[in-house]
Amino acid sequence: MLLFGKKARIADLCAQVATRAEEAIVIIDRNSEIIFFNEGAEKVFGYTGSEITGQKLDTLLPERFHIQHDMMIHEFGNSDSRDKPSSERHRQIYGRRKSGEEFVASASIFDLSRGDQKFYGALVRDISKNRKTEEELLRLAATDPLTGAFNRREFTSIAEREALRASRYHHPMSVLMLDLDHFKRLNDTYGHGAGDKALQRFTMICTNALRNVDVFGRWGGEEFVALLPETDIQGATVIAERLRKLTADNLLTFNDHKINFTVSIGIAEFKDGETSIDGVLGRADNAVYDAKKAGRDRISVFRN
Numbered sequence: 649m650l651l652f653g654k655k656a657r658i659a660d661l662c663a664q665v666a667t668r669a670e671e672a673i674v675i676i677d678r679n680s681e682i683i684f685f686n687e688g689a690e691k692v693f694g695y696t697g698s699e700i701t702g703q704k705l706d707t708l709l710p711e712r713f714h715i716q717h718d719m720m721i722h723e724f725g726n727s728d729s730r731d732k733p734s735s736e737r738h739r740q741i742y743g744r745r746k747s748g749e750e751f752v753a754s755a756s757i758f759d760l761s762r763g764d765q766k767f768y769g770a771l772v773r774d775i776s777k778n779r780k781t782e783e784e785l786l787r788l789a790a791t792d793p794l795t796g797a798f799n800r801r802e803f804t805s806i807a808e809r810e811a812l813r814a815s816r817y818h819h820p821m822s823v824l825m826l827d828l829d830h831f832k833r834l835n836d837t838y839g840h841g842a843g844d845k846a847l848q849r850f851t852m853i854c855t856n857a858l859r860n861v862d863v864f865g866r867w868g869g870e871e872f873v874a875l876l877p878e879t880d881i882q883g884a885t886v887i888a889e890r891l892r893k894l895t896a897d898n899l900l901t902f903n904d905h906k907i908n909f910t911v912s913i914g915i916a917e918f919k920d921g922e923t924s925i926d927g928v929l930g931r932a933d934n935a936v937y938d939a940k941k942a943g944r945d946r947i948s949v950f951r952n
Contacts, residue, residue, distance in 0.1 A: 667687060669687070671772065672693065672774075673689060673772075675760065675769045676769075677767055678765075678767075680705045681703065682700055682701055682708075685697040685700050693744075707744075708744060709743065710743075710750050713742055720739070739755045739756075740755075741753050743772065743774070751776040752774075752776045753773060757770050792866040794844060795848055795851040796848075797851050797854075797855070797866045798863065798865035800865060800867055800868060803863060803867070810863070810875060811918065811923055814877065815918075815921060819878055820883075822884035822916065822918065823873065823915070823917075824873065824874040824884065824887070825871065825872075825873055825913065825915075825929070825933050825935065826871070826891065826911050826912075826913050826936070827870060827871045827940065828847075828870040828910075829912055829940070830909075830910075830944070831846070834909060841902065842907060846900055847866075847870065854874065854891055857890055857891055862876050863875040873932070881949060884915050885915060885947065888913045888947045891913065892913055896911075896945060911945070912936055912939035912944050912946060914932045914935025914936030914937070914948050915932060915948065915950065935950040
């Protein structure tokens with residue numbers, strides 16, 4: 649259909665807006681071949697319009713999503729898509745750049761068909777940075793900012809779930825309460841910067857030595873806690889002694905000072921049928937007090 653006068657000018661302006669828009673706009677025909685690829689799409693996907701026009705839409709998608717995407721287009725084309733609310737025309741997809749890099753994208757899909765001529769358009773936004781930001785916010789909310797260990801709230805949440813699982817299946821589980829020795833004296837002697845470095849070094853020692861299934865957190869101040877699933881008191885004692893020795897053998901350098909520090913560790917095991925961590929944490933805390941009272945740099949086991 650030929651356009652004249654005002655309508656032609658409006659159509660030309662609309663085409664310019666679509667071409668120059670920062671959002672990626674991609675239009676395909678009934679054969680899923682790309683017929684329009686604007687400047688925003690060039691920035692997002694890394695292809696020029698000339699090299700991608702005529703290619704299949706699959707070029708812009710990871711291979712594992714090809715069949716799924718074809719089915720989605722087919723379903724969309726055979727539905728009353730024009731009457732669907734925007735929420736139902738919105739999809740989260742994975743795109744693939746020219747470099748091969750995959751990214752998370754938000755796509756709003758439009759049926760642009762006219763009679764028997766089938767065309768589909770998509771407004772695509774790269775939301776991978778938003779996803780990374782969300783993940784980073786979740787990580788920050790769950791971890792101690794100084795050491796990177798789980799904070800008290802997150803540790804407690806994970807431990808409560810593990811306690812229910814251990815109780816349900818009658819599996820052993822133990823807790824270590826770890827308290828750095830003479831930490832106030834270390835701060836007073838070398839400064840709080842040295843104390844911070846000691847907390848960070850201790851966290852690194854523990855996270856490197858513990859298993860993937862173990863949960864390690866900062867309980868408060870110089871006190872830390874570790875949850876050991878599938879571990880009875882004997883196994884927990886072996887792990888605690890390893891952490892104690894690694895800490896005692898460690899040498900921290902701070903402002904030309906060579907600093908040694910040690911840790912006292914209390915050990916307690918979940919009682920069969922226990923569904924909360926409060927009891928075992930209290931017993932582990934009593935055990936670490938006994939270790940400090942006995943001279944520090946040692947482990948103490950709370951016997952149920």
